[in-house]
Amino acid sequence: MKKLTVFFAILCFAVALASIAPGARGTRSLENPQTYETPRATHPNNFFDPRYFNPKILNEKENSSGRICGAVVPHHLLAHRLIAEVFARLQKNPPSLLILLGPNHYNRGARILTSSLGWQTPFGTVEVDEGIIQQMLETQMVKVDDYAFAEEHSIGNLMPFVKYYLPRTKVVPIIFHYDVSKKEAALMAEYLSSLVEDDGVIIASVDFSHYLTRQEAEEKDRETLKVMEEGNLDTLFTMGNDHLDSPAALGTLFLAMENLGIQDFNLLDHTNSGILMGNDMIETTSYMTMLFQKQDEGK
Numbered sequence: 001m002k003k004l005t006v007f008f009a010i011l012c013f014a015v016a017l018a019s020i021a022p023g024a025r026g027t028r029s030l031e032n033p034q035t036y037e038t039p040r041a042t043h044p045n046n047f048f049d050p051r052y053f054n055p056k057i058l059n060e061k062e063n064s065s066g067r068i069c070g071a072v073v074p075h076h077l078l079a080h081r082l083i084a085e086v087f088a089r090l091q092k093n094p095p096s097l098l099i100l101l102g103p104n105h106y107n108r109g110a111r112i113l114t115s116s117l118g119w120q121t122p123f124g125t126v127e128v129d130e131g132i133i134q135q136m137l138e139t140q141m142v143k144v145d146d147y148a149f150a151e152e153h154s155i156g157n158l159m160p161f162v163k164y165y166l167p168r169t170k171v172v173p174i175i176f177h178y179d180v181s182k183k184e185a186a187l188m189a190e191y192l193s194s195l196v197e198d199d200g201v202i203i204a205s206v207d208f209s210h211y212l213t214r215q216e217a218e219e220k221d222r223e224t225l226k227v228m229e230e231g232n233l234d235t236l237f238t239m240g241n242d243h244l245d246s247p248a249a250l251g252t253l254f255l256a257m258e259n260l261g262i263q264d265f266n267l268l269d270h271t272n273s274g275i276l277m278g279n280d281m282i283e284t285t286s287y288m289t290m291l292f293q294k295q296d297e298g299k
Contacts, residue, residue, distance in 0.1 A: 070292035102154030103246035189255035
């Protein structure tokens with residue numbers, strides 16, 4: 001009987017202790033609260049291919065004269081050396097802001113889109129400029145559609161180059177439906193040119209003639225170059241995929257440069273996939289790289 005009494009006493013004590021313990025633990029958690037930040041959503045690292053990434057080191061002859069305000073680069077990674085050269089030139093005087101213009105290959109969503117998410121790369125995360133994106137949204141010229149950027153290589157393929165060469169630069173990505181008009185592009189260019197004045201650079205991510213033989217591609221490229229050299233943007237906006245894949249992205253760049261008083265461009269390189277692969281029998285895509293530069297005052 002005595003043993004039974006002792007057993008019940010121990011059991012009651014254990015129950016009482018258990019009922020007190022949760023309250024005590026709860027009090028301690030209130031006195032020492034721990035906060036956890038949810039990781040910010042980003043576009044995953046879907047675009048990097050180490051076979052097509054070879055860092056470029058410029059020689060003295062390749063250094064650019066004057067401040068780079070705009071550029072044209074390809075987005076096919078077969079032309080990665082052309083892309084790398086432009087970013088290596090930007091690395092000499094890194095901008096705080098990079099505005100990336102490209103085609104919306106799938107014509108998803110609204111006519112002109114941006115993304116609120118950064119991009120993961122092997123070199124770190126490329127951050128978007130949230131303040132500028134919010135300002136653009138208030139103009140109602142663009143809409144946010146992160147999903148439309150998930151598979152859009154015209155922007156995603158450039159992100160490893162951005163982070164490697166310009167690690168502190170923030171981006172504003174913009175993609176255009178194919179039939180965006182010159183009038184729409186002009187409104188966008190007017191807004192973007194003001195950002196370039198504040199230490200920004202606009203890059204048009206554009207591939208030129210598509211699905212042609214090497215000879216046909218070279219002929220179409222000559223026509224496109226003539227239109228660009230003459231500044232004939234009305235004709236540019238009527239061109240199809242056999243000339244280029246985004247008249248709107250390229251036209252917006254040209255219009256923004258005109259607003260800044262930059263009329264001419266420097267053609268850095270011009271080639272096509274047939275030349276790069278050493279095969280004249282395949283359907284080609286053409287690539288051009290260009291720089292728009294503002295000479296330093298007094299020069």
